[in-house]
Amino acid sequence: MTTARASLINVDATPYYHCVSRCVRRSFLCGYNDEQGKCFEHRRGWIEQRLLKLANAFCIDVCAYAIMSNHYHVVLHINKGCAKALSPIEVIERWLTFHQGPLLIQRFMRGEVLSEAEQERCMEIIEIWRERLTSISWFMRLLNQHIAAEANREDQCTGHFWEGRFKSQALLDEKALAAAMAYVDLNPIRAAIADAPETSEYTSVKARIKALRNDQITPEGLHVFAGYPRKDQPEGIPFRLLDYLELVDWTGRQVRDDKRGQIDSTLPPLLERLGFEPKQWLKTASYIEVGNMVGSETSVKAALPLLDRQRASGIRLPDS
Incomplete structure (x- = not known):
């Protein structure tokens, strides 16, 4: 039985959520379909443009995204403060x-x-x-309906394009957020269609690296990095951008060491700050999609009543 969306998304529990949508019947969102002999690579641009356009209108920030051949991932932040100020x-x-x-x-x-x-x-x-404007359900509806209509028009067919509702996971703390973002950004590398974050097409990490190389702080449409938590911290992802990029690179090397070689013994600062042991981090970054919420034991227990749940399935991370 499906779970009510209100029991999966509640800003009082956390403003951060990892969402996934997959195509039906092994259909191709983009990429090359050998069975049909057609290339749908241009559809990646459709979804990236629509995603960032929605982020500019909604009070929902895009923290990370990866557009794959028959599904896509996105990490979203609900910005209630922005909505109230409008x-x-x-x-x-x-x-x-x-x-x-x-x-x-x-x-x-x-x-x-x-x-x-x-x-x-x-x-x-x-x-x-x-x-x-703060509803992830409305955000995802406007994203998926548009892409489905465009794809069906191009394929000259009708019917469902997506596998029902999108899947969502509550990211209950910094550890969960970092793990989910890294997992999303590393999708092309794990699928062996990219060798490095900077060559991973249609991902947020490539967009951030490109902006950094062009002396830009944040690519248009993506949520900003605010740095370490501190007094009077501005709105944004609670990490430093350079630490996050180093974390993604380190994690990618471990998950696909046959492609990236061995990592230096020095661990990235963000990993140390979040209190992860290497084995625990790799487990989290490799299986982030399991269950409906991710967080430390303390975060999970605190979130259960807010999400109207007695128990949760998902990944429990160690408390710092």
Whole structure:
């Protein structure tokens, strides 16, 4: 029996989630399909562009992504603070990026005189949209529906393109977030279609490395790195970018040592800070998709009542 989405996604438990969508019938999202003799590589661009466009409109940040041949991974951050700070006009403009607004909202945007009842109805609609701008379900719906429609149009067919609902995992603490992001960014390397993070096409890690080489702080559409947790820390992923890139490289070498050789005995600073032993980190980074939440024992126990669950399946990481 499927689990209610409200029991899987709750910002009070954690704002970070790892989501996966897979194609039906072994269909190809992108890449080369030997059975059909067709190349669908261009569809990677479709999903990357749609993903980043949605991130610019929604109050949901993209921390990591990897687009594979018949599925994709994304790590998302729900930004409630951003949604609360939006003015009514900003909420409307963001929502209407992907939707047609009702006539009442159009009149409101044109500055027409509305009755008190009409004004109240406008505010009700705007607050509904404000809430949806932080909904991963709405975010993923607008992503998957668009890609499915484009793919079916290209294939000249109808029917389901995705395997039902997307899968989501709650990332309950820093360790879980780092493990999930590294797992996502290393997908092409583990699948033996890339040799290094900087050559992994359609991944967030390649986009970050490219931006870094061009003296940019963060690629457009991706969530920023805020550095080590500290007083008055700005909004962002609680690691340093360079530490994270070193962590991804180290983990990739261990998971695919036949392609990358041996690693130096020096471990990356982020690994030491998160308190992982090498064997535990490799287990976590290799099997991150198991279960519906990832976190330390303490984080899992604290999150269970918030997610309305008595027990959880997933990976339990050691407390620091």
